[in-house]
Amino acid sequence: MDPRQDRFEIAFFDVETAFPNPPGQRIAILEFGAILVCPKTLEELQPYSTLVRPADPSLISSLPERSNGITPDAVASAPPFADIADTVFDILHGRIWAGHNILEFDCARIREAFAEIGQPAPEPKGTIDSLALLTQRFGRRAGDMKLASLATYFGLGQQTHRSLEDVRMNLEVLKYCATVLFLESGLPDIFTVNRWEMCSAASVSEGSSGYARFMEPDELYCSRLKIRYGISTRFVDQAGRPRLSFVVDASQSLCTVLDACEVVAKKLFEDSRSNSEWNPVVTRQSGFDPTARLRLVFSRFLTTYFSFPARK
Numbered sequence: 001m002d003p004r005q006d007r008f009e010i011a012f013f014d015v016e017t018a019f020p021n022p023p024g025q026r027i028a029i030l031e032f033g034a035i036l037v038c039p040k041t042l043e044e045l046q047p048y049s050t051l052v053r054p055a056d057p058s059l060i061s062s063l064p065e066r067s068n069g070i071t072p073d074a075v076a077s078a079p080p081f082a083d084i085a086d087t088v089f090d091i092l093h094g095r096i097w098a099g100h101n102i103l104e105f106d107c108a109r110i111r112e113a114f115a116e117i118g119q120p121a122p123e124p125k126g127t128i129d130s131l132a133l134l135t136q137r138f139g140r141r142a143g144d145m146k147l148a149s150l151a152t153y154f155g156l157g158q159q160t161h162r163s164l165e166d167v168r169m170n171l172e173v174l175k176y177c178a179t180v181l182f183l184e185s186g187l188p189d190i191f192t193v194n195r196w197e198m199c200s201a202a203s204v205s206e207g208s209s210g211y212a213r214f215m216e217p218d219e220l221y222c223s224r225l226k227i228r229y230g231i232s233t234r235f236v237d238q239a240g241r242p243r244l245s246f247v248v249d250a251s252q253s254l255c256t257v258l259d260a261c262e263v264v265a266k267k268l269f270e271d272s273r274s275n276s277e278w279n280p281v282v283t284r285q286s287g288f289d290p291t292a293r294l295r296l297v298f299s300r301f302l303t304t305y306f307s308f309p310a311r312k
Contacts, residue, residue, distance in 0.1 A: 002092045007125070009036040011095040012171055013102070014163040016070060028054035029081060029113050030063075030070055033163025035171070036089050037098075042175060048091060048162040051078035055116065067093050070162050082117045089114075093122035096243045100170050101131040130174055138177050147173065183257075255290050258282050282311060 013034035017027045033049035054060060055073055063072045075186055081088075092110070099106055107127070114121035134143050139161055142153035151169055154176045159166060263279045283291045 007094045012098045012167045014166045031163045053078040089122045096126040097124040098128040103129040
C-alpha cells in the first residue's frame with residue numbers, strides 16, 4: 001500500500017521570503033510555517049514554524065528591518081534550509097497542500113529550496129489554492145482577494161506576514177467564506193447578493209443634544225420590511241448613553257434565518273455559563289405578527305446583512 005494514502009491531513013503552509021537585489025536570482029525562504037488540519041473538522045492538529053537562514057549571506061545583510069520580527073539578527077541565527085528539509089518533507093509529502101496563492105508562489109519556492117540542496121522535493125496528493133478557489137466561488141467581494149483584504153473584510157485583524165499566523169488567518173478566512181456560501185446556497189432568496197434590494201437611508205449627523213441625529217421616518221424605507229425604531233432611555237450602554245432600538249415585523253423567511261442563528265448563538269451562550277438571562281431574537285405573541293428586535297453591532301459583516309429587506 002502506498003503510505004501516502006494514510007496521510008489524510010491537509011497541510012496548510014506559507015513561506016516568507018527575501019527577494020534578491022538585483023532581481024533575477026533565486027528568491028530565498030526566510031520562514032516556513034505549516035499546520036496539519038483535520039479535513040473533517042478543520043481542527044488544528046500539528047503546527048510547525050521556523051526561521052530559515054539563506055545560503056547567500058548578502059541577503060541577510062541587505063534584509064530590511066521588519067515590524068513582524070523577521071530581522072537580520074534573527075535570520076542569521078536560524079538553521080539553514082538543509083537542516084529543516086527532512087521535517088518540511090515529512091509535513092508536506094503525500095498530503096493535500098493548502099494555502100493562499102501557493103500555486104503561483106509558495107509551491108515554487110519549496111521546490112527551488114529542495115533543488116538547491118540536491119534533495120527530491122515533496123509531492124502533494126492534491127492542492128487547494130484558496131486565492132483561486134475563493135475568487136471563483138466567493139467572487140471579488142473583498143477587492144483584490146489578497147489574504148489581508150479578506151481578513152479586513154471579515155474583521156479578522158491585520159495580516160502579520162509571519163508564516164504560522166498567516167496560515168491560521170487563511171484557515172479562518174476559509175471558514176468564514178464557507179459559512180457565507182453555505183447560507184447563500186441554503187437560503188438563496190435571502191442571502192444571494194444579486195437579489196438584495198438596498199434600503200435608501202440618510203447619513204447620520206451630530207445633533208444639538210450631543211447624541212447622533214438618527215434618520216427621520218421618511219428617510220428610512222424598505223418596501224418589504226416594516227421597521228419601528230427609537231431611542232430607549234430604559235436601556236443604556238456602558239457609557240450611560242441611551243440605546244437605539246429597532247423592532248422589525250419579521251417575515252417568515254427572516255424568522256427562519258433568525259431562528260437558525262439563535263440556535264447556534266444560544267448554544268454558545270449556554271456553554272459560556274453566563275448568569276445573564278437569554279432573550280429570544282424573535283418575539284411571537286398570539287394575534288400579532290412576529291417581531292425581531294435587532295441590536296446594532298457595528299461590524300461590516302452584520303451591518304451588510306441587516307441593511308437589506310428580507311423576502312418571502
